[in-house]
Amino acid sequence: MVTGEVIWMNGEFVPWAEAKVHVLTHALHYGTGVFDSMRAYETESGTAIFRNTDHLDRLQKSAAYYRMTLPYTTAELREVTHELINRNGFTGCYLRPIAYRAFGPMGLFPLDNAVDVSIAAWEWGAYLGDEGKTNGIRVRTSSWRRMGQDSFIPQSKATGQYLNSVLAKLEAVESGVDEAIMLDRRDFVCEGSGENIFLVTGGQVVTPPLTASILDGINRRSIMQISADLGRPVIERDIARAELMDADELFLTGTAAELTPINEIDGHKIGAPGPITSEIAKVFDNALHGRDQRYSEWLDIVPVQSTV
Ligand code: PMP
Numbered sequence: 001m002v003t004g005e006v007i008w009m010n011g012e013f014v015p016w017a018e019a020k021v022h023v024l025t026h027a028l029h030y031g032t033g034v035f036d037s038m039r040a041y042e043t044e045s046g047t048a049i050f051r052n053t054d055h056l057d058r059l060q061k062s063a064a065y066y067r068m069t070l071p072y073t074t075a076e077l078r079e080v081t082h083e084l085i086n087r088n089g090f091t092g093c094y095l096r097p098i099a100y101r102a103f104g105p106m107g108l109f110p111l112d113n114a115v116d117v118s119i120a121a122w123e124w125g126a127y128l129g130d131e132g133k134t135n136g137i138r139v140r141t142s143s144w145r146r147m148g149q150d151s152f153i154p155q156s157k158a159t160g161q162y163l164n165s166v167l168a169k170l171e172a173v174e175s176g177v178d179e180a181i182m183l184d185r186r187d188f189v190c191e192g193s194g195e196n197i198f199l200v201t202g203g204q205v206v207t208p209p210l211t212a213s214i215l216d217g218i219n220r221r222s223i224m225q226i227s228a229d230l231g232r233p234v235i236e237r238d239i240a241r242a243e244l245m246d247a248d249e250l251f252l253t254g255t256a257a258e259l260t261p262i263n264e265i266d267g268h269k270i271g272a273p274g275p276i277t278s279e280i281a282k283v284f285d286n287a288l289h290g291r292d293q294r295y296s297e298w299l300d301i302v303p304v305q306s307t308v
Pocket of ligand 1: 220254
């Protein structure tokens with residue numbers, strides 16, 4: 001992790017080491033925060049944030065589910081991301097906006113606590129490793145179910161909800177693999193601890209539907225578009241656990257993980273990234289880096305600003 005120099009907090013750019021919160025911050029005690037993440041890539045037209053507005057809109061939506069109103073519009077936050085990149089001098093980076101209930105009255109009722117907002121940026125390589133991104137990772141089915149909509153709001157990227165993902169990730173890594181695949185409460189395939197999942201079977205690309213308690217991943221949407229453009233419209237349907245073991249190809253998508261192939265699940269070899277995964281991955285990588293004009297509207301080019 002290569003940290004930035006400044007972090008934006010509630011309207012101000014503060015030095016990285018000074019971006020602090022009070023120990024009685026409501027979100028620290030009760031998980032009342034929401035976050036999102038974007039990646040910016042170096043392209044021929046300059047640094048570009050991939051689907052920036054889509055991510056910031058999802059942040060607003062994540063917050064609204066929990067009755068939080070951000071004191072900034074998506075347009076204002078978008079401006080902040082641009083200035084943050086310029087001030088930190090990044091050409092490519094990871095961006096982490098977070099909105100959270102601040103220090104104020106204690107107790108669970110949240111509406112009297114202010115909503116604070118911050119955006120940090122740093123340089124972050126392949127989340128599941130360069131080797132994993134190229135040759136695939138090993139995964140296991142988690143003993144932890146992905147939260148259901150009877151307990152939480154799976155469509156929200158709420159901080160407290162991520163304890164569910166943390167349990168799954170811990171179990172996976174401590175049992176010697178790279179990532180966890182969680183089932184939903186009906187025992188159908190859901191997603192990774194921080195990624196959506198796709199499988200390829202008999203030439204068809206399949207992914208769980210939004211009703212399977214998944215996060216509506218922005219990269220999932222992108223992959224669905226790319227796969228359709230390659231003549232393989234993605235089928236959204238419930239997937240049984242055994243189908244993962246039988247799959248011809250499997251891969252994960254997410255902002256941190258980008259597109260990461262899976263080469264083994266629960267001890268079943270899937271093997272090196274297959275032809276359909278590789279074809280989709282190539283177009284996706286071109287889209288991220290501004291090398292495919294068909295997807296140029298996904299790129300938010302950061303204007304070069306003079307900040308001092
Ligand atoms: N599922 C979960 C639980 C996640 O945390 C993420 C990462 N945001 C994803 C899926 C993938 O979403 P996206 O493609 O929007 O990053």
